[in-house]
Amino acid sequence: MRKERPILFSTPMVQALLAGRKTMTRRVIDEPWLITFLNRMENAYSKADLPDTLKRIVTDKKNDGGFEVPCKNGQIGDLIWVRExxxxxxxxxxxxxxxxxxxxxxxxxxxxxxxxxxxxxxxxxxxxxxxxxxxxxxxxxIWLEITDIRIERLKNITEEDSLREGVEMIVSKDILNGLYKNYQKDNSGFLTPVGSFLSVWDVINGDKSHESNPWVWVISFKVLSTNDKPENVDKEAATA
Structure with missing residues (x-):
């Protein structure tokens, strides 16, 4: 039975949701036992094998470790209601x-x-x-439905995922393709969406907080509604 869970979004990210740019969010993993476990996994597997191994641990209840790693922000299929x-x-x-x-x-x-x-x-x-x-x-x-969950290091984010995080492109007269917004400084930008994403991360989580490269939950979702709880959601959803 899927659950209904709250999630907080900053005003810039709410704007990205409303504009249709945001379909992904990253949340810091702060459980000490899980961080220790992930550090050991990182040392035991190659960079090529680690992503698939972590994905299997999150989604497979019968994984190699003998347990399922729960995401406190929800599970695939859960409904998420946005606090702003x-x-x-x-x-x-x-x-x-x-x-x-x-x-x-x-x-x-x-x-x-x-x-x-x-x-x-x-x-x-x-x-x-x-x-x-x-x-x-x-x-x-604003109501969302979780479609995928995985674990990775924050700075492993790709340009594609940075765009899915909702970063904004700003107009530039000097560069043909424009710039990606610097959320920490007005009238400046980045050539890639990754820099833009890390700037909004630091606004939300603290200046230079991205430099520690924390483990994060990568939560993908689809937007169900931006103007009230949708009427056609699963009536069996339970309140967390």
């Missing part, structure tokens, strides 16, 4: 939720769970911009 920056206001018997791109969701009190509605009414931040992690599930407008 938001501004919640009360409007009569309705709750209005604004987003950075000027999109909005408005729900009557009757369509909001009692627990969520009580929490909203108690907020001291009504009418102010809030971090993504505080977005209630009822107001998530």
């Amino acid at each position: 920056e938001h501004n919640i206001k009360l409007n009569g018997n309705y709750v209005q939720c604004l987003f950075k791109d000027l999109g909005a969701v408005m729900l009557p009190f009757s369509e909001i769970s009692e627990k969520a509605l009580n929490n909203i009414k108690k907020r001291k931040t009504l009418g102010k911009w809030q971090r993504a992690r505080f977005l209630p599930k009822e107001f998530s407008r």
Whole structure:
């Protein structure tokens, strides 16, 4: 039975989702035992064999190691609802939720769970911009479905995957093919999408954080909806 899980996206990556550029995300693996295991795997296998070996460990319950490595962000087939920056206001018997791109969701009190509605009414931040992690599930407008999961080092990312991560091309009068956006500096860019991706990684995860080259979950997905939970999703999905 697949589950419904939340995931946080920064405003630039939400914009990439809405523009149809983003179909992949990378999340740091932070479990010490798993990092130790992956380091040992890296030393035991050649660079050519390692990707297939790691893929088998993630997807095959009867892998060589005798166990399945779980991804805490979800499994293939799970539904993902996006948390993003938001501004919640009360409007009569309705709750209005604004987003950075000027999109909005408005729900009557009757369509909001009692627990969520009580929490909203108690907020001291009504009418102010809030971090993504505080977005209630009822107001998530972007829904995704996980289609693939694998493990790799962050800096092993390819140009193709950098584009799937949603990096933006900016117009350049000097270079025929343009530049890829530098998310850390205005009015500058990169010749390849990989540099652009690493710049947005550092904006989200901390300056120069890419230099440690962490192990990451590589999660591919398809966008099911950008304007509310789709009606035709599997009704058997369970809330995580």
